[in-house]
């Protein structure tokens with residue numbers, strides 16, 4: 001699909017080919033900082049600008065900001081909101097809530113890749129109020145109700 005994007009930070013101009021090439025699942029988001037950011041363990045999450053804005057312009061799509069797996073697993077750099085949901089009518093700059101969930105200090109340099117963006121379909125549902133559901137195999141059995149084997 002075609003997606004309108006604005007590059008708000010001139011330092012990202014040479015990234016345009018990466019944005020324009022489909023193929024990878026996640027588009028890396030860069031920290032558009034003016035100076036190095038140090039995140040200590042236990043610090044509050046910091047909102048980091050990414051220098052780009054998108055306009056999905058269709059409620060059948062949303063974008064998700066996700067951690068980068070390596071940074072999240074090895075260094076503890078994750079998202080203060082766990083997952084960022086970008087509404088289809090949002091036109092502002094994408095912001096990453098950067099949170100150090102680990103035990104070591106994390107250093108983020110300007111233009112470091114700190115998170116990733118994926119576009120996902122959103123099923124539009126009309127809720128249909130019922131007194132009883134059709135019978136299913138699981139029924140109301142919740143966590144662990146099928147055992148561990």
Ligand SMILES: O=c1ccn([C@H]2C[C@H](O)[C@@H](COP(=O)(O)OP(=O)(O)OP(=O)(O)O)O2)c(=O)[nH]1
Pocket residue numbers: 065081083084085086087088090093094095096097
């Ligand atoms: O990690 C994020 C999460 C959200 N947003 C932007 C896009 C999104 O469309 C908007 C609002 O996010 P959300 O709806 O999740 O926030 P809310 O706290 O429910 O606020 P609102 O009352 O504005 O819906 O903020 C980001 O830039 N980064």
